[in-house]
Amino acid sequence: MTFSESIFFWMAAVLLALAFLGSLLSLIFKKTGIFKITQELVFVAFGALTILGAIRWTGTAHPPFVTLFESMLTAIWFTLFIYVILTRWFKRFDILVIPVSLFSFLMMGWSSSLPMEGSPLSQTLTNTWLFIHASFATSGAASFLIAASFSAIYLLGQEKLVSLKKIAPKMPDYQSLPKTTFNFVIFGFILWGVMIVSGSIWAHAAWGRYWAWDPIEVWSLISWLLYALLVHTRMAFKISRKFFCSLTIFAALLVAFALWGVGYIYETIHSYG
Template identity: 25%
Template structure:
């Protein structure tokens, strides 16, 4: 990749991290010092971070001459971008600033993990030279991003119960029923896209490896994640199993997502070892 692109990407990536960190601190001030203005500023800072993040990914994509979705660094950076995108969409749709306070540390952790990975731009190996790459990985980003939001909302749910005596929390964090429904909406989005991920992955695997399902660890863990969220959705719909138990399940589901992404790559190598 051209040195100019490398430098531009580095600057934008670090700026993104600084902005996400600033958003997290402002959200902390919002809650700790009960400053309404900090909350609003934090929201704008998060949005600005997202703009820089998008620019960083775009610069890398232009510099590499392909979509930046092929190795650990690129996927981690895109994963953080997906969480931020979903968080901003949910913030806009459901209008509660507090969501940003819970989601910004998650974004920061994921982009921090990305920053620890090698940023070297490599040419694509033949198996990755497919149009399905963009569809498969992009749907994974949206899916994981939505699960990240459900994780943050579920944490809010669990903490809200413990902060019943704090009027500031009660004022700024929606009622538990609404949090439960928003978490459900995020899981619905994530689940739909995870199904897309598995199906597009199967179509791609059929043309690349000659088998649409090989029980590779990555495939298996994507299926495990799908099963976990399928249980979450069924429990809610059929048995009215909502509230705290559902929130705990959504948190567990996201831990499974993280393992599918990071744990499988590092502990259970398979044919997805480049992912």
């Protein structure tokens, strides 16, 4: 990792940590001013990550998807991108700052333990479909993470949400949170589906087969089917909203495992970098 890359990496990490701490403080002391500052901190962290991605892209001559570290960074970038869009265009989603800054900071912590060096792209991997595949994988994961964030807020309970309303008065109705979660689940389901299809097209070009039940392929399909099950659970059984929200958090963890954890356990041709 170059010196300039590490400056922007640690800058983003510190800003996200401050944003999370700030949002907690604003909750405790009911200070709207601090809460507004935390929004700006996340926005600046997003800017720092964008610059970091641009430097890495320029340095390695390929989009930052290739190593496990880069894949995680891109997923964090997409999460913050969705957050920035939601909060700039729809002010009522400001409250997302708490889970998003926490999850993003934890993921940055995880990524800091990984080898951070960039690596050149091998000939096997060089294909436009790889970039489509990796973009949809990371944006899909980001969407599931946002869904899990809404679920986490819902699971805090209605009483806690009343105190949250004091710092973010325009936040969505408590009862409507599962619906917003559901929308992001469907959005993520679409992106993850495109990820699987584009990945299979890329695998065909690179390895001569569309699908080979490689552990990452299997776990990606498991995650996708789990979300399909989640949607059907909601339609076929009158499950409680709390149960649905708990399931979306579990499913998001499974997505994180499918994307970044499988390589720790299985031998896979998808090993990063």
